[in-house]
Amino acid sequence: MTPERKDETPDELENGVLTAGSIDTAGIGLIGGSTAQVDVDLPSLTADEDDLLTEEELLAEADDLLGDRPSNHPEDTVDAELVVDAGTGPQPISRREAHHLGDHDAKHAVERVHTRTADVPLQSRRLGEFEGGRESSDLLTADRLLDPAHVVRPEPEGGWQHFVYSVTGHRVNLGDGKRARARKELDRRIAAPLGGGAKFVPILSRKGGVGKTTVSTLLGMALADARDDRVIAIDANPDRGTLADRIGRVSGKTVRDLVRVRGEVVGFNDLSSIVARDETRLDVLASDADPRVSEAFNDRDYHDVASVAAHYYSIVLTDTGTGIVHSVMEATLQLADVLVVVAGLSVDEARLASETLTWLETNGYEDQVRNAVVVLNTARPGTPLVRASELEAHFGTRVRTVVRMPYDPHLAAGSAVSFRDLQPATRQAARELAATVVEGLRILASA
Known part of the structure; x- marks a missing residue:
């Protein structure tokens, strides 16, 4: 049974993200001060019909925006979200509204959908949340990743240290002797970057x-x-x-x-x-x-x-x-x-x-x-x-x-x-x- 829906005016936009008080009327907020108001009359939906499309379906749907091919999905299937670059940041819109975009905006919609990574959930996000928690490659250092117990230490320098290393079959490494450590430290001082x-x-x-x-x-x-x-x-x-x-x-x-x-x-x-x-x-x-x-x-x-x-x-x-x-x-x-x-x-x-x-x-x-x-x-x-x-x-x-x-x-x-x-x-x-x-x-x- 279709639940009753109250007709209310759209809620205020927050942070440039689409919010709607009613499913019958939605507002598209574009960062920069301009707001486009679109009135949409939608049929009642069952819980099963309200599922979001997969990313592959989104890509096919976005490609339809630039051509005359008929969509594989009825126009009144809703809530498949695309991202359109409105010049000042990403803005979420529904597929029905995307069908009314001009060619220029539709092209950006396709580009943004194709560049979305598989680990980014298909949902609206506030600005600034897309990079949250991500690490850059320079954080993958050897000190962080390698287990010290399995790191192969270089052959030690020094008479006694090398003797112990040899007779134990390379299992005991006492490290360099005092003279070798001093020489390597002096090398480090001379070779310091300028x-x-x-x-x-x-x-x-x-x-x-x-x-x-x-x-x-x-x-x-x-x-x-x-x-x-x-x-x-x-x-x-x-x-x-x-x-x-x-x-x-x-x-x-x-x-x-x-x-x-x-x-x-x-x-x-x-x-x-x-x-x-x-x-x-x-x-x-x-x-x-x-x-x-x-x-x-x-x-x-x-x-x-x-x-x-x-x-x-x-x-x-x-x-x-x-x-x-x-x-x-x-x-x-x-x-x-x-x-x-x-x-x-x-x-x-x-x-x-x-x-x-x-x-x-x-x-x-x-x-x-x-x-x-x-x-x-x-x-x-x-x-x-x-x-x-x-x-x-x-x-x-x-x-x-x-x-x-x-x-x-x-x-x-x-x-x-x-x-x-x-x-x-x-x-x-x-x-x-x-x-x-x-x-x-x-x-x-x-x-």
């Missing part, structure tokens, strides 16, 4: 012979060996630099060649034919060694070289000359992010390094000095005549970090440097210097 563009790190010294080029080489090798991005060391000595002599491979090209063809460099392959790369993947750009060139490398040349390097490298090291007031030095300091100042272990060498810091502070580089690194380089064998601890205490009051570089006969020869052949203490000091420089760059980026 945001933004290329970072410039000049290596300075006002006195020759203290090991500035050697420190530039060791720093570049330690960075390139542990990092995944590209690192280049530029020999910006306006006279005759020897940075390229410290790596085992040479390209025969110099900074002068890059200045000459800078406008033709359109990719890294063009640049790779000019730089030289060593076994650690450090690229080196040699200084101009042609004695017939009358014009020395100047600030304009450095800016040209630096602009090209910044396109292809994350870290640009600059082995500078000893002239603090030279135009190349001025251009270098203008681009500097972190300064590395090299001091020798003698009274006059230490004083010159300290005076270099004073000159920088009084010429507008106070912030760079506070974030700088001083390297106490031991260039001669035997016990130094000055107390390194006192030098470390002095420079510690002026810069962020002081690093000691020990004497190494492999470096004292002045020939090509193999990072693998260095003494462990020298290699460790170079890696500590690299980690300190990266931390300084990250501090600068976060400031």
Whole structure:
């Protein structure tokens, strides 16, 4: 028996969703302020006739809206809900009302029905409810999904740890030894990501012979060996630099060649034919060694070289000359992010390094000095005549970090440097210097 239905005026629209006080008269609310009123006379329905259509039936019904094919369902079957984009959001309407839509709106109805996913219930929803509770793919992390009991741990490093791992048939894994953990932690510090563009790190010294080029080489090798991005060391000595002599491979090209063809460099392959790369993947750009060139490398040349390097490298090291007031030095300091100042272990060498810091502070580089690194380089064998601890205490009051570089006969020869052949203490000091420089760059980026 058909239940009696009272004739009432439509209830007020709430949140742009169709509501009706009577089944005889319904209002379609469109967000944006306009409301279309449609009077519909519907026959009485039994409970069985009031079921919603399946999604497949909805798709077929929506396709009928764009063509002249007769619907597979009588027009007066009601309450199959479609979604029409009215320009400001999805609006639910009945199938009877959808038959009276224009072609434009009907087309949107078909598109919206076809894009509905199977897990979305076929019912009206308030705006904002469609994305509720859904997770994005980035939440499916390994820590969340993998059972720790079944995660295969890597083979441990360390004598005792590896012995236990072997004799137990790989069932007992004690983890890495103390030394291996320290090495991996240092690797992590050196390889820490650097945001933004290329970072410039000049290596300075006002006195020759203290090991500035050697420190530039060791720093570049330690960075390139542990990092995944590209690192280049530029020999910006306006006279005759020897940075390229410290790596085992040479390209025969110099900074002068890059200045000459800078406008033709359109990719890294063009640049790779000019730089030289060593076994650690450090690229080196040699200084101009042609004695017939009358014009020395100047600030304009450095800016040209630096602009090209910044396109292809994350870290640009600059082995500078000893002239603090030279135009190349001025251009270098203008681009500097972190300064590395090299001091020798003698009274006059230490004083010159300290005076270099004073000159920088009084010429507008106070912030760079506070974030700088001083390297106490031991260039001669035997016990130094000055107390390194006192030098470390002095420079510690002026810069962020002081690093000691020990004497190494492999470096004292002045020939090509193999990072693998260095003494462990020298290699460790170079890696500590690299980690300190990266931390300084990250501090600068976060400031």
